[in-house]
Amino acid sequence: xxxxxxxxxxxxxxxxxxxxxxxxxxxxxxxxxxxxxxxxxxxxxxxxxxxxxxxxxxxxxxxxxxxxxxxxxxxxxxxxxxxxxxxxxxxxxxxxxxxxxxxxxxxxxxxxxxxxxxxxxxxxxxxxxxxxxxxxxxxxxxxxxxxxxxxxxxxxxxxxxxxxxxxxxxxxxxxxxxxxxxxxxxxxxxxxxxxxxxxxxxxxxxxxxxxxxxxxxxxxxxxxxxxxxxxxxxxxxxxxxxxxxxxxxxxxxxxxxxxxxxxxxxxxxxxxxxxxxxxxxxxxx
Amino acid sequence: xxxxxxxxxxxxxxxxxxxxxxxxxxxxxxxxxxxxxxxxxxxxxxxxxxxxxxxxxxxxxxxxxxxxxxxxxxxxxxxxxxxxxxxxxxxxxxxxxxxxxxxxxxxxxxxxxxxxxxxxxxxxxxxxxxxxxxxxxxxxxxxxxxxxxxxxxxxxxxxxxxxxxxxxxxxxxxxxxxxxxxxxxxxxxxxxxxxxxxxxxxxxxxxxxxxxxxxxxxxxxxxxxxxxxxxxxxxxxxxxxxxxxxxxxxxxxxxxxxxxxxxxxxxxxxxxxxxxxxxxxxxxx
Numbered sequence: 232x233x234x235x236x237x238x239x240x241x242x243x244x245x246x247x248x249x250x251x252x253x254x255x256x257x258x259x260x261x262x263x264x265x266x267x268x269x270x271x272x273x274x275x276x277x278x279x280x281x282x283x284x285x286x287x288x289x290x291x292x293x294x295x296x297x298x299x300x301x302x303x304x305x306x307x308x309x310x311x312x313x314x315x316x317x318x319x320x321x322x323x324x325x326x327x328x329x330x331x332x333x334x335x336x337x338x339x340x341x342x343x344x345x346x347x348x349x350x351x352x353x354x355x356x357x358x359x360x361x362x363x364x365x366x367x368x369x370x371x372x373x374x375x376x377x378x379x380x381x382x383x384x385x386x387x388x389x390x391x392x393x394x395x396x397x398x399x400x401x402x403x404x405x406x407x408x409x410x411x412x413x414x415x416x417x418x419x420x421x422x423x424x425x426x427x428x429x430x431x432x433x434x435x436x437x438x439x440x441x442x443x444x445x446x447x448x449x450x451x452x453x454x455x456x457x458x459x460x461x462x463x464x465x466x467x468x469x470x471x472x473x474x475x476x477x478x479x480x481x482x483x484x485x486x487x488x489x490x491x492x493x494x495x496x497x498x499x500x501x502x503x504x505x506x507x508x509x510x511x512x513x514x515x516x
Numbered sequence: 517x518x519x520x521x522x523x524x525x526x527x528x529x530x531x532x533x534x535x536x537x538x539x540x541x542x543x544x545x546x547x548x549x550x551x552x553x554x555x556x557x558x559x560x561x562x563x564x565x566x567x568x569x570x571x572x573x574x575x576x577x578x579x580x581x582x583x584x585x586x587x588x589x590x591x592x593x594x595x596x597x598x599x600x601x602x603x604x605x606x607x608x609x610x611x612x613x614x615x616x617x618x619x620x621x622x623x624x625x626x627x628x629x630x631x632x633x634x635x636x637x638x639x640x641x642x643x644x645x646x647x648x649x650x651x652x653x654x655x656x657x658x659x660x661x662x663x664x665x666x667x668x669x670x671x672x673x674x675x676x677x678x679x680x681x682x683x684x685x686x687x688x689x690x691x692x693x694x695x696x697x698x699x700x701x702x703x704x705x706x707x708x709x710x711x712x713x714x715x716x717x718x719x720x721x722x723x724x725x726x727x728x729x730x731x732x733x734x735x736x737x738x739x740x741x742x743x744x745x746x747x748x749x750x751x752x753x754x755x756x757x758x759x760x761x762x763x764x765x766x767x768x769x770x771x772x773x774x775x776x777x778x779x780x781x782x783x784x785x786x787x788x789x790x791x792x793x794x795x796x797x798x799x800x801x
Contacts, residue, residue, distance in 0.1 A: 242532035459744010498783025
């Protein structure tokens with residue numbers, strides 16, 4: 232028997248991974264949750280049939296989402312994670328002793344429970360005493376919170392669908408208000424390869440640029456994702472990801488990583504010409 | 517009707533692209549040659565069922581294979597291309613007025629003829645008067661040539677199969693002898709994500725390190741390739757890809773690119789930690 236899981240990057244492109252078995256399936260209040268076992272990628276989590284994370288390349292994504300900010304502002308103490316159901320981002324944040332509080336806002340509690348049961352790092356990530364879990368909508372949370380964070384991570388898969396409210400101007404405005412003066416917002420920004428991803432990227436860029444004075448984009452490889460790479464947004468009130476990168480202080484902390492290092496931090500902001508030109512044109516409008 | 521072309525990255529992973537039609541097929545003396553038309557990637561060339569190039573991301577590959585060397589040694593005049601059947605690398609080399617001679621050695625003439633007929637840039641690339649075409653085995657060519665080149669590009673898909681002879685110590689030794697003092701060898705080095713690619717990478721690194729004093733590795737995104745990225749080797753007698761990068765002189769030439777720029781040139785050498793450590797361990801043995 233051959234059992235293949237196909238992740239559709241769009242109507243005309245799909246990545247298929249041979250799976251040994253489906254370990255779990257559930258229809259939650261919000262979405263279809265599945266866990267598969269594969270020999271090439273280890274365990275896979277899919278939501279509504281879309282690949283969210285795999286054992287094999289989870290660290291590409293989580294490390295680049297966390298450590299770029301942590302090495303730019305080396306004083307980050309309070310962190311808000313919106314989404315981040317599988318706990319990969321938490322795992323990276325918890326490597327820092329200076330972090331005293333990690334608030335996680337996730338709409339679908341079932342994804343967290345399933346991740347904790349099936350993904351190796353997940354249970355421990357959520358068990359850390361610094362983590363406070365809020366089961367609710369991210370937009371609503373940032374609208375009413377009185378907390379001030381040093382770092383907000385929007386660990387959300389998709390600018391459309393159930394996470395759509397995380398990509399509005401109001402949302403980014405509320406994030407701005409919930410950030411300290413040296414605070415940083417990290418968000419996923421599609422990849423800019425296929426046309427629909429370019430459209431999503433343009434939409435996000437225009438929205439975030441209307442709120443934050445500093446908006447940089449960085450690129451990282453994620454083999455299991457569409458086009459094999461992903462763009463992240465780095466937004467802030469005054470902190471610059473290259474000017475303020477503090478290699479010495481970050482290195483002193485001796486954080487163990489498998490993907491991130493201060494050199495690839497810098498290289499990630501050096502974008503291919505076609506993406507650079509696309510972003511420059513978009514922000515002109 | 518749904519017609520999907522599947523490129524197997526290994527036994528358990530495949531990328532599938534919906535194709536509108538198969539434009540051409542031929543069994544040459546050496547391999548199966550196919551051309552497909554797709555809406556997401558434009559035209560595709562496959563050899564023995566393996567995806568070689570697509571209209572949509574050919575420039576990711578060709579530009580990073582050519583301009584990194586051209587911006588490091590800005591005096592390159594004579595170039596040898598081994599493989600490079602589709603003409604993408606030639607197209608990039610021909611952007612430089614200073615290049616006076618491009619020798620192309622390709623075993624299978626039929627691939628060139630099919631590329632010239634079906635790929636947009638190919639016919640013009642091969643028509644350039646600076647191009648001399650040698651239909652023969654690359655290893656044999658470098659063994660007997662008396663020419664001295666400033667740049668040798670090993671544009672070969674795979675360290676195993678029909679191109680195996682391009683990855684031996686004898687081959688790299690002959691390349692060394694055919695290079696000028698400031699000459700550069702650029703070669704494809706697998707990706708280092710799946711186990712079999714790591715094995716191939718280790719093999720190539722050990723071989724090339726036994727011949728060249730300077731051996732650097734750089735990484736680039738190629739969405740249609742396995743794992744979405746590719747490693748290239750930069751080998752030379754004395755030229756260093758970062759120390760000798762000449763941004764000013766390269767920029768003066770006003771070469772039009774869509775992917776390459778001098779910043780991404782530098783960033784490409786800043787490797788993920790797991791690849792850096794793997795390469796460091798391999799060269800110790």
